[in-house]
Amino acid sequence: EDKVVQSPLSLVVHEGDTVTLNCSYEVTNFRSLLWYKQEKKAPTFLFMLTSSGIEKKSGRLSSILDKKELFSILNITATQTGDSAVYLCAVGARNTNAGKSTFGDGTTLTVKP
Amino acid sequence: EAQVTQNPRYLITVTGKKLTVTCSQNMNHEYMSWYRQDPGLGLRQIYYSMNVEVTDKGDVPEGYKVSRKEKRNFPLILESPSPNQTSLYFCASSFDRSSYNSPLHFGNGTRLTVT
Numbered sequence: 001e002d003k004v005v006q007s008p009l010s011l012v013v014h015e016g017d018t019v020t021l022n023c024s025y026e027v028t029n030f031r032s033l034l035w036y037k038q039e040k041k042a043p044t045f046l047f048m049l050t051s052s053g054i055e056k057k058s059g060r061l062s063s064i065l066d067k068k069e070l071f072s073i074l075n076i077t078a079t080q081t082g083d084s085a086v087y088l089c090a091v092g093a094r095n096t097n098a099g100k101s102t103f104g105d106g107t108t109l110t111v112k113p
Numbered sequence: 114e115a116q117v118t119q120n121p122r123y124l125i126t127v128t129g130k131k132l133t134v135t136c137s138q139n140m141n142h143e144y145m146s147w148y149r150q151d152p153g154l155g156l157r158q159i160y161y162s163m164n165v166e167v168t169d170k171g172d173v174p175e176g177y178k179v180s181r182k183e184k185r186n187f188p189l190i191l192e193s194p195s196p197n198q199t200s201l202y203f204c205a206s207s208f209d210r211s212s213y214n215s216p217l218h219f220g221n222g223t224r225l226t227v228t
Contacts, residue, residue, distance in 0.1 A: 006155075031213035042203060042219035043156070088155055092213020099144065099163045100171060101212040103155035 002027040004091050006104035014112050017079050021107045023089030024071040031094045033072050035063055038086040038106070046074070046087075079111045115140045119204050119220035126194055127228055134189045134223050136204035143210040145187040146171070146217070147179065149200040156203065162187055163210040194227040201225075 003026040013019055023033065032050045036043035047056040049065035049072055056063050060079075065072045076083055086106040093100070117138045126132055138145065146161035148171075158171030162181040176198055178190040187206075191198060201224050205217040 004155075009153075031211075034216055036217075042221050043217075044219075045216035048216055090156075090217075092211065094211070094213060098211040098213070099146070099161040099169055101146065101158055101161075101217070102172075103148075103157070105153065105155045 002091065002093060002100070002102040004089055004102050004104040006087075006089050006107050008107060009105065010108040010110070012110045012112065013079055015080055017111075018075065018077045019079060019109060021074040021076075021087050021109070022071060023074070023104055025089075025091045025102075026070065027091050027093040027102065029094045030067065030070075030091065032092045033065055034090045034092070035072070035074050036088040036090065038088055039084075043088055076109075079109075081111050081113055084109060084111045115218070117204055117206055117218050117220040119202075119223050121223060122221065123224050125226045125228065128195055129193050132191050132194060132225075134191075134202060134204075134225070136187045136189065136220060137185050138187075138206040138218070139185065140206065140208070140218065141184065142206035142208050142218070143184075144207045144212070144215075145181065146205050146212075147177070147187070147189050148203045148205065149173065149198075150203065150222075151200050159189070159202075161212070194225075196227050199225060199227050 035046040052067040147159040148156040160179040204220040209215040
């Protein structure tokens, strides 16, 4: 059974701090790992990672994948209150059920002013 | 505007009364999927569809039905709802037929309460 574990489950920081969110996975025939941000409504896409060691970056957010150690990290620098959200990690695997997607439980980030 | 539209946004019903949550996308996406989200948990996949007339079970399909008669629509049917189906439901779609080649676009969610 595919498994995605995120840590920590929740995190409280102050504006300006840097945070690192973790996502580890155990899947057969891994193909991609995706990060989403959820702010009290629908999740929105952040990054899709398929290759090890290549950093994806968007403003203050960045993410990298390690396919040998089976994990990804999402970094947020100089956090702002608008970064407060649940961050979800999802893994897609190429197997007989190519349509299945497995999500972690999410990390709830709270950024205090 | 490219979007996934779910209706209704909120629904309160009683045990055993059949209901349908509609989902429609205007992006000509191949793949559509339903998820439920419960407090402290991530998204758990209920059913998905990789093509018209093709549907398959996700991780938590019990008590749900779906159909994909047209590319744009993917309704979720609860034939006999029970209180343990009280949850926040999301419909999502993506361009690629697989779950791993393109990101998901989500609807705004349907909060269902079954009493």
